[in-house]
Amino acid sequence: xxxxxxxxxxxxxxxxxxxxxxxxxxxxxxAELLGVPVHYLAKVLxxxxxxxxxxxxxxxxxxxxxxxxxxxxxxxxxxxxLDDVRQLESCIxxxxxxxxxxxxxxxxxxxxxxxxxxxSLQNTSLRELAEFQEKRPxxxxxxxxxxxxxxxxxxxxxxxxxSPRQNNRTFGSHYLLNTRSNFVP
Amino acid sequence: xxxxxxxxxxxxxxxxxxxxxxxxxxxxxxAELLGVPVHYLAKVLxxxxxxxxxxxxxxxxxxxxxxxxxxxxxxxxxxxxLDDVRQLESCIxxxxxxxxxxxxxxxxxxxxxxxxxxxSLQNTSLRELAEFQEKRPxxxxxxxxxxxxxxxxxxxxxxxxxSPRQNNRTFGSHYLLNTRSNFVP
DNA sequence: TGTTATTCGGATAACTGAGTCTTATTATCC
DNA sequence: GGATAATAAGACTCAGTTATCCGAATAACA
Numbered sequence: 001x002x003x004x005x006x007x008x009x010x011x012x013x014x015x016x017x018x019x020x021x022x023x024x025x026x027x028x029x030x031a032e033l034l035g036v037p038v039h040y041l042a043k044v045l046x047x048x049x050x051x052x053x054x055x056x057x058x059x060x061x062x063x064x065x066x067x068x069x070x071x072x073x074x075x076x077x078x079x080x081x082l083d084d085v086r087q088l089e090s091c092i093x094x095x096x097x098x099x100x101x102x103x104x105x106x107x108x109x110x111x112x113x114x115x116x117x118x119x120s121l122q123n124t125s126l127r128e129l130a131e132f133q134e135k136r137p138x139x140x141x142x143x144x145x146x147x148x149x150x151x152x153x154x155x156x157x158x159x160x161x162x163s164p165r166q167n168n169r170t171f172g173s174h175y176l177l178n179t180r181s182n183f184v185p
Numbered sequence: 186x187x188x189x190x191x192x193x194x195x196x197x198x199x200x201x202x203x204x205x206x207x208x209x210x211x212x213x214x215x216a217e218l219l220g221v222p223v224h225y226l227a228k229v230l231x232x233x234x235x236x237x238x239x240x241x242x243x244x245x246x247x248x249x250x251x252x253x254x255x256x257x258x259x260x261x262x263x264x265x266x267l268d269d270v271r272q273l274e275s276c277i278x279x280x281x282x283x284x285x286x287x288x289x290x291x292x293x294x295x296x297x298x299x300x301x302x303x304x305s306l307q308n309t310s311l312r313e314l315a316e317f318q319e320k321r322p323x324x325x326x327x328x329x330x331x332x333x334x335x336x337x338x339x340x341x342x343x344x345x346x347x348s349p350r351q352n353n354r355t356f357g358s359h360y361l362l363n364t365r366s367n368f369v370p
Numbered sequence: 371t372g373t374t375a376t377t378c379g380g381a382t383a384a385c386t387g388a389g390t391c392t393t394a395t396t397a398t399c400c
Numbered sequence: 401g402g403a404t405a406a407t408a409a410g411a412c413t414c415a416g417t418t419a420t421c422c423g424a425a426t427a428a429c430a
Contacts, residue, residue, distance in 0.1 A: 001272065001295075004418060007279030014290060026376080040419050046378065059427025060375045075291070087186070094192030105199060105317035106260070109309065110186075113302045120294045132290035189388060211406075225389050231408065244397025245405045 005044045005082045008036050010129070012045065013078055016054075017070035017130035018141055024063030029142055044082065051081040070126035079121065088114050190229045190267040193221050195314070197230065198263055201239075202255035202315035203326055209248030214327055229267065236266040255311035264306065273299050 002010070012030045019025055027045055031038040045064050049056040055067045066073060079085065091098035092110040100107070133139055187195070197215045204210055212230055216223040230249050234241040240252045251258060264270065276283035277295040285292070318324055 001277050002279075004279065007277075010278050010291070011280070024376095028376095037419060039421075042377075043379095043419090049377090056377060057427080058375095058377045058425070061428060062376045062426085064377090092186050092192075093195050094187075094189065095196070102322075105314040106195070106309070109305045113298060113305065116301070117298045120298065124291070124294065129290040137287075209406095213406090222389060224391070227407075228389090228409095234407085241407060242397080243395070243405095243407045246398060247396085247406045249407085 002079060003083050004040075005047075006079045008034070008041050009044050009048060009078050009082055010075065011036070012041060013048075013053075013066070013073070013126055014129040014133050015142055016064065016066050017073075017126040018133065019065070021066060021069065024057050024061060024065055025142060026063045030064075033140060033142060048078070048081060053078060053081060066126070070130055073126045074122050075124045075126075075129070076118065076121040078126075085118075088118060187264060188268050189225075190232075191264045193219070193226050194229050194233060194263050194267055195260065196221070197226060198233075198238075198251070198258070198311055199314040199318050200327055201249065201251050202258075202311040203319065204250070206251060206254065209242050209246060209250055210327060211248045215249075218325060218327060233263070233266060238263060238266060251311070255315055258311045259307050260309045260311075260314070261303065261306040263311075270303075273303060 011034050015030060015033060016025055027042045028038055030045075031041045034041075045054060046056070048054045049064065052067055053073065054064045056062070056064050076085075091104055092106050093104045095104045098104040098107055100111075196219050200215060200218060201210055212227045213223055215230075216226045219226075230239060231241070233239045234249065237252055238258065239249050241247070241249050261270075276289055277291050278289045280289045283289040283292055285296075
């Protein structure tokens with residue numbers, strides 16, 4: 001459904017929401033905790049920082065943290081920056097002319113499902129994800145100790161040359177993780 | 186949401202459901218009516234024929250037709266053969282261990298939306314799509330005249346070198362349109 | 371001031387979906 | 401039987417997603 005980028009982002013930001021808002025969290029620690037590819041996660045987090053969802057701090061003692069309080073960031077806010085949510089609005093049969101007026105045969109069905117979905121994403125904040133995760137049996141978390149930042153790792157990290165898990169796709173991404181193109185037409 | 190393949194398939198099969206079940210319909214006529222790339226539509230229809238959703242007839246006076254009566258073919262039946270519907274069942278946050286027991290923070294939300302969606306797809310038949318299309322204002326259709334099969338074309342067909350409309354994605358396709366691999370593990 | 375630790379940015383590669391084109395196969399009609 | 405018209409099958413192109421890696425910029429610390 002979502003792209004890998006969005007999936008990684010949601011999982012990472014759920015963990016960030018469980019941490020002290022002032023602390024800078026390392027990409028590496030997040031990646032290890034979640035068991036996801038470090039470099040790719042880094043790109044995702046960089047994108048979210050560029051978009052204003054995260055704050056980043058370079059150099060020693062740097063890292064990432066939420067730009068706003070977790071209850072003010074919704075799941076939709078995150079996914080919107082990484083996937084092309086406009087495709088949720090477009091015709092499910094791919095017709096160019098399909099609206100409430102000129103509906104395709106599946107228009108109403110899809111509108112109902114999609115509206116419920118989008119509304120749910122907009123009504124769910126990172127705080128709720130974090131609270132749910134908190135109660136989850138066996139859930140590890142990032143432990144902040146003073147000068148160094150050790151990690152209680154969750155599962156064995158499968159290392160060595162991942163070939164890309166290709167194309168388990170999503171409702172679509174557009175230009176995604178590149179530096180340029182901050183505007184959406 | 187759906188792949189291009191599924192979108193084209195649904196639109197094409199909706200038209201097939203409006204035709205005489207005995208008639209063989211040409212890929213070219215369907216493509217012209219729908220304004221979709223002929224060769225790609227051909228691949229999609231061939232796949233559906235291989236999977237048993239359609240029947241095909243080679244040679245002169247050949248073409249495609251529904252393998253069963255339209256009320257016995259659901260939207261889900263079509264999409265299932267072209268997209269990897271198992272991905273709808275998998276975790277929306279990409280966690281490997283996520284079930285009703287070990288739920289991720291978005292598990293219940295996604296399960297509700299997805300179940301309603303899948304159920305709708307399974308409860309909607311091609312007959313319903315065809316009937317809806319029938320009532321639609323300005324909807325063209327394939328006109329079967331005796332020996333030749335002229336077509337009342339719907340809209341201007343944008344011809345000339347379509348570069349692939351890239352990656353407006355879907356919940357995922359797997360091996361999709363290749364000849365082999367009829368089984369799904 | 372120099373070292374170290376971190377994000378930032380670009381280059382590159384594998385894999386797949388979308389689409390085109392060409393050839394082979396097959397059925398019908400003259 | 402031969403010409404014709406259609407599906408069947410494969411090779412190929414193009415672009416986007418998912419990664420990996422490296423060097424540059426930058427901030428903290430000794």
